[in-house]
Amino acid sequence: xxxxxxxxxxxxxxxxxxxxxxxxxxxxxxxxxxxxxxxxxxxxxxxxxxxxxxxxxxxxxxxxxxxxxxxxxxxxxxxxxxxxxxxxxxxxxxxxxxxxxxxxxxxxxxxx
Amino acid sequence: xxxxxxxxxxxxxxxxxxxxxxxxxxxxxxxxxxxxxxxxxxxxxxxxxxxxxxxxxxxxxxxxxxxxxxxxxxxxxxxxxxxxxxxxxxxxxxxxxxxxxxxxxxxxxxxxxxxxxx
Numbered sequence: 369x370x371x372x373x374x375x376x377x378x379x380x381x382x383x384x385x386x387x388x389x390x391x392x393x394x395x396x397x398x399x400x401x402x403x404x405x406x407x408x409x410x411x412x413x414x415x416x417x418x419x420x421x422x423x424x425x426x427x428x429x430x431x432x433x434x435x436x437x438x439x440x441x442x443x444x445x446x447x448x449x450x451x452x453x454x455x456x457x458x459x460x461x462x463x464x465x466x467x468x469x470x471x472x473x474x475x476x477x478x479x480x
Numbered sequence: 481x482x483x484x485x486x487x488x489x490x491x492x493x494x495x496x497x498x499x500x501x502x503x504x505x506x507x508x509x510x511x512x513x514x515x516x517x518x519x520x521x522x523x524x525x526x527x528x529x530x531x532x533x534x535x536x537x538x539x540x541x542x543x544x545x546x547x548x549x550x551x552x553x554x555x556x557x558x559x560x561x562x563x564x565x566x567x568x569x570x571x572x573x574x575x576x577x578x579x580x581x582x583x584x585x586x587x588x589x590x591x592x593x594x595x596x597x598x
Contacts, residue, residue: 371524399583411571411588424585459525461583469583471517471525 370394372472374460380478386448389475392441393462401469402435402445403459411459417443450479482507484574486589493562494597501557501592503572509533513575514548514555519591520568528570531555562596569593 373392381387393400401416415425420437428435432451437443447454455478461471483506493499505514516528529539531548539546543560559566569591576585 399581401583410590411573413586416584418581457523461525463583466581466583468527468530469525469586470527473522473524 372460372462372470374458374472374475376475377473378476378478380480381450382480383451384449385479386446387450387454387477387479389445389458389460389477391443391445391460391472393443393460394464394470395441397462397464397470398440399463399465400437400443401461401463402443403461403471405457405459405474406455414445447477450477452479455479482509482574482576482585482587484572484587484589486572486592488592489590490593490595492595492597495564496561497596498558498560499562499594499596501559501570501572501594503555503557503589505553505555505572505574507553507574509577511577515571515573515575515586516546516555516557517571517573517588518568519571525571528557559594562594564596564598567594567596 375390398419402414403411404414405411414427415435416423417437433447435445457474457476459471459474461469463469485504512533514531517525518528519525536548545558547556571591572589573586
């Protein structure tokens with residue numbers, strides 16, 4: 369079985385540009401989570417979905433961040449406009465009901 | 481507010497040594513879950529264990545064991561006879577109240593970098 373698939377693995381962009389991170393959860397999983405990892409703040413939950421519906425987006429830092437899940441097999445996290453402080457590793461994770469969480473390999477984002 | 485403290489930031493041991501990774505948590509919830517995750521150099525986080533707040537039984541899985549003590553709000557992780565492949569960053573995490581879902585609103589500690597030398 370394929371795990372959680374994230375793309376791209378690395379993204380380098382300039383301040384002010386729009387960035388879109390993509391995630392394909394494991395088939396059959398009904399929960400999807402977006403996390404951000406930085407040295408200063410560690411791992412932070414940004415938003416999570418249940419059955420494609422956003423449940424809690426209280427971790428989204430500001431209006432520049434948005435996330436969508438148009439169907440059960442795809443989610444995006446968009447940053448517009450991007451800023452250098454958005455540089456981090458962004459993880460997507462999925463789970464089936466209350467079972468264990470599977471993480472993707474992450475997207476390393478660098479905003480110059 | 482929830483908090484997870486992993487006071488040890490880096491630990492270095494020689495292969496075959498036993499090592500304990502400490503985790504102390506704070507929560508006002510009466511029901512919750514505790515987790516350990518491993519982040520190897522490849523980057524993805526790998527689930528190791530989940531305990532619910534009602535179950536204080538210690539757990540052993542091969543060379544890994546976990547000690548949950550509600551009285552001290554601790555959930556420590558011991559690796560027995562460590563191996564080079566155990567080198568990774570280890571995260572302890574705490575969920576929100578159980579009714580929000582086991583994986584929801586996870587609060588992670590800052591992680592402990594474990595290096596096992598041959």
